[in-house]
Amino acid sequence: MADIAATVETYWATAQARDWRAFGATLADDVRYELPQTRERVLGRDGVVRFNAEYLGEWSLEVERVIADGEQAVSWVRFSEDEEETQAISFFTASADGRIQTITDFWPTPYEPPREREQMVERF
Amino acid sequence: MADIAATVETYWATAQARDWRAFGATLADDVRYELPQTRERVLGRDGVVRFNAEYLGEWSLEVERVIADGEQAVSWVRFSEDEEETQAISFFTASADGRIQTITDFWPTPYEPPREREQMVERF
Numbered sequence: 602m603a604d605i606a607a608t609v610e611t612y613w614a615t616a617q618a619r620d621w622r623a624f625g626a627t628l629a630d631d632v633r634y635e636l637p638q639t640r641e642r643v644l645g646r647d648g649v650v651r652f653n654a655e656y657l658g659e660w661s662l663e664v665e666r667v668i669a670d671g672e673q674a675v676s677w678v679r680f681s682e683d684e685e686e687t688q689a690i691s692f693f694t695a696s697a698d699g700r701i702q703t704i705t706d707f708w709p710t711p712y713e714p715p716r717e718r719e720q721m722v723e724r725f
Numbered sequence: 726m727a728d729i730a731a732t733v734e735t736y737w738a739t740a741q742a743r744d745w746r747a748f749g750a751t752l753a754d755d756v757r758y759e760l761p762q763t764r765e766r767v768l769g770r771d772g773v774v775r776f777n778a779e780y781l782g783e784w785s786l787e788v789e790r791v792i793a794d795g796e797q798a799v800s801w802v803r804f805s806e807d808e809e810e811t812q813a814i815s816f817f818t819a820s821a822d823g824r825i826q827t828i829t830d831f832w833p834t835p836y837e838p839p840r841e842r843e844q845m846v847e848r849f
Binding site for chain 2: 606635636637638639640641642643644648651652655656666668669670673674675677688690692707708709710711712713714718721722723724725
C-alpha cells in the first residue's frame, strides 16, 4: 500500500502542474469530495478531476504542512494569485490500495475579531 | 516524550470539562496560539488558558478526528450550542517534553457556493 502522505504530496504537486491525468491517478474510482461549508459534494474520479481543473484557475499553490497517520492525512495549503492569498485545509482518507478515498476541504476566510477579546490578544 | 496525539486528546477533553488547570498542563510555558483568519496571537500558557476559558462559553465540543505524525498533530472538532454548530481545525506542534508548543486554529464558516459550479456538484 502506498504511503498516504506521499499520495497527498503527489495530489498537490500534480494540481500545481495542472497534470490532471496524474492528479486523477491519486484518486480512487469512487472518491468522495466534500465541502462542509457549502454542503457541496462530488462523487467519482472524473467529477473530482473536473471540479479541481475548473476551480483552480490561475492560482499557484504551496504546501504548508502535511500530517499523516496510517490511513489518514491532512494538508494545509496556501493558494496565491497576484496579491491575494487563501488557505485550504484538506482531510484525506486512503482506500485499501493507497489511493485517496475521501477528501474533506475547508476554506477558512479572514474575519474581524470580536472586540471583547482585544485585551487578550496581540495582532500580527 | 509524551505522545502528541494523546496530548491533543487531553487538551480537548479538559476544555470540554472546563478543567483549566489540566488544560494548562498540556501547554508549554511559552506556547504560541495563532488565529490566521483574524491575525490574532496569544503568547504563554496563562494567556492561552484565559483566552480559551472565556472564549469557549457554553459550547459543547466533540472531537471528529485527530491525526498525528511525530511532533505534529491536527484536530477537527465540532462545537455545538443549542441548534448551532461550528467547526474548528487546529494544527499543533510539540515541545521537546511533549507539551503543546504551537497551536494554529482555523474556524471555517458556511458560505454560499458559486453559481457557476452548480452543475458539477450535488448538495448535502
